[in-house]
Amino acid sequence: MLATILYAPGDVRVEQRDEPTIQRPTDAIIRLSATCICGSDLWPFRGANPVTSPMAMGHEYCGVVVEVGSEVKTVRPGQFVVGSFVLSDNTCPHCRYGFHSSCEQREFMTGGQAELARVPLADGTLIATAEMPPDDLIPSLLAASDVLGTGWYAADAARVQPGSTVVVVGDGAVGLMGVLAAKQLGADRIIAMSRHKSRQDLALDYGATDIVAERGEAGVARVRDLTRRIGADAVLECVGTQESMQTAIDCARPGSMIGYVGVPHGVTFDGQALFFAQRGMIGGPAPVRRFLPQLMDLILTRQINPGRVFDLELPLRDAAEGYRAMDERRAIKTLLRL
Amino acid sequence: MLATILYAPGDVRVEQRDEPTIQRPTDAIIRLSATCICGSDLWPFRGANPVTSPMAMGHEYCGVVVEVGSEVKTVRPGQFVVGSFVLSDNTCPHCRYGFHSSCEQREFMTGGQAELARVPLADGTLIATAEMPPDDLIPSLLAASDVLGTGWYAADAARVQPGSTVVVVGDGAVGLMGVLAAKQLGADRIIAMSRHKSRQDLALDYGATDIVAERGEAGVARVRDLTRRIGADAVLECVGTQESMQTAIDCARPGSMIGYVGVPHGVTFDGQALFFAQRGMIGGPAPVRRFLPQLMDLILTRQINPGRVFDLELPLRDAAEGYRAMDERRAIKTLLRL
Structure with a gap:
């Protein structure tokens, strides 16, 4: 599959990688419907954060579940899901307090700028829609994952x-x-x-x-x-x-x-x-999971249109150009089509 | 009258000074019922804050009004009053927002470790009791001024x-x-x-x-x-x-x-x-004025007894010993009797 890898400041490449697999029974694998580039991706791209080894980029994601681990109960293959850029169990005291981004099991999503991605802590992190959303709402649902x-x-x-x-x-x-x-x-x-x-x-x-x-x-x-x-x-x-x-x-x-x-x-x-x-x-990192049900509802009922924030759309294979466009302020935010 | 003056770190003296007078029409002069030494008074006493000129010490106070300026409307001579260590007009947007300690006219009280003190912005700062409080409540009412x-x-x-x-x-x-x-x-x-x-x-x-x-x-x-x-x-x-x-x-x-x-x-x-x-x-400096009516009520109805925090009582003339006792942690807080 195609995935976006940052090798060094300024050097981001879209290349063939092995497809992700279930590594823990709480994982899910999703096929991305769309993904995008975050302002925070520019920190390592610009060298403001160190790049010590090749980084699988992308933490904003939505898509269709293709496989779940044996312990996953709340989402199943075929469902459309949105998740937070912070992975959380949604059950620990910090999650119950509304601060999922300080979850006892907190991890940060990686590898989202790809065709497929592994989402750890799937039950705590992902929210499924009742039905497959219309295509024109995909950018807004993607935005809910982090930027919104x-x-x-x-x-x-x-x-x-x-x-x-x-x-x-x-x-x-x-x-x-x-x-x-x-x-x-x-x-x-x-x-x-x-x-x-x-x-x-x-x-x-x-x-x-x-x-x-x-x-x-x-x-x-x-x-x-x-x-x-x-x-x-x-x-x-x-x-x-x-x-x-x-x-x-x-x-x-x-x-x-x-x-x-x-x-x-x-x-x-x-x-x-x-x-x-x-x-x-x-x-702090936003506890997006707290707001996600409300935000998805506002989007699905077309009360808000956060997807307008994407002013550049490129195919995933051109992700590097998306980085450059944001770095040079030619684009506010780049959506990567799949 | 007697007043407490800090000349240099470690050098605090109680000495005769002229009585304060009304300087602005919004001033009041009060005769202290009691006063005390604040933990923050120890910063300059210990040399942690610079002492560039002799400082009239004391910002915690309660007592009886002896004179008011021509514009003062809410307190009158003979009333017992408590005020905050931050002087405020109680009418500006910051006061109305509950942050009297950021009042547009904010001043910090000085000269409270004395027999008489001038209180600027008397209308905004002072709260009078309905009647003269019993002596045993004076320490608690004094505490309301700052530490409580x-x-x-x-x-x-x-x-x-x-x-x-x-x-x-x-x-x-x-x-x-x-x-x-x-x-x-x-x-x-x-x-x-x-x-x-x-x-x-x-x-x-x-x-x-x-x-x-x-x-x-x-x-x-x-x-x-x-x-x-x-x-x-x-x-x-x-x-x-x-x-x-x-x-x-x-x-x-x-x-x-x-x-x-x-x-x-x-x-x-x-x-x-x-x-x-x-x-x-x-x-930030506490917006004591916001809480003062409630605190005075809790004290006057004997629901709280903050005055117990004073574990050393000295006559005003021995203020220097009060500073030393607090500096050496022999006392939590020193009340100065008048």
């Missing part, structure tokens, strides 16, 4: 409520999904920080009420003007750099929460500065 | 709820008040980290169900054993050092909140470690 679930978690972590004024830092795919989530959670005002026209347009379509194109201190000043110098009730940090994190802190009002989902790279916080700023923070 | 309000905020910030398992890091006066607050907020299990017998005893009296005497990694291991390796639902950090903050993070379960009220000294957080730990945090 992550944007949703950012909004949930930032405690967006009906009437909230929200700032979304970052106009990547996760930030755009954060806008969508904030809208669904009832935010009154959604300020999207973005300086790219196509992303601004999509943010506005997803419910942003204001666009701030400035960055850093100028961006913060603009947000403070827009919020009558109070700051936002909730901030979604969807980048992961020192500057973006500082922007998030400075845009938030005292006593508010910042949900940060951009994996921090080279970020440190000064305890005393954070103390006197009196901003709350919670981040 | 700060412990309460830690529990509120950590989102202690009925049934919660709570860890309190730090057995200083604030930590002990955190135990009291967690109990009042309905915590099922309260694990107090303390290695001093007298503090352990008071913690148990205030509602602690478990004592962990170990520190650092050993303390964390003990807490994890006590919580079936899950971690606590809520953690109150009441120290402010790198070690205590790390202990708080390591004792908390993923998805929980840490309320940190020990002013961080030399503390930094690594963004990526905090991200993957998936712990939430909010700290």
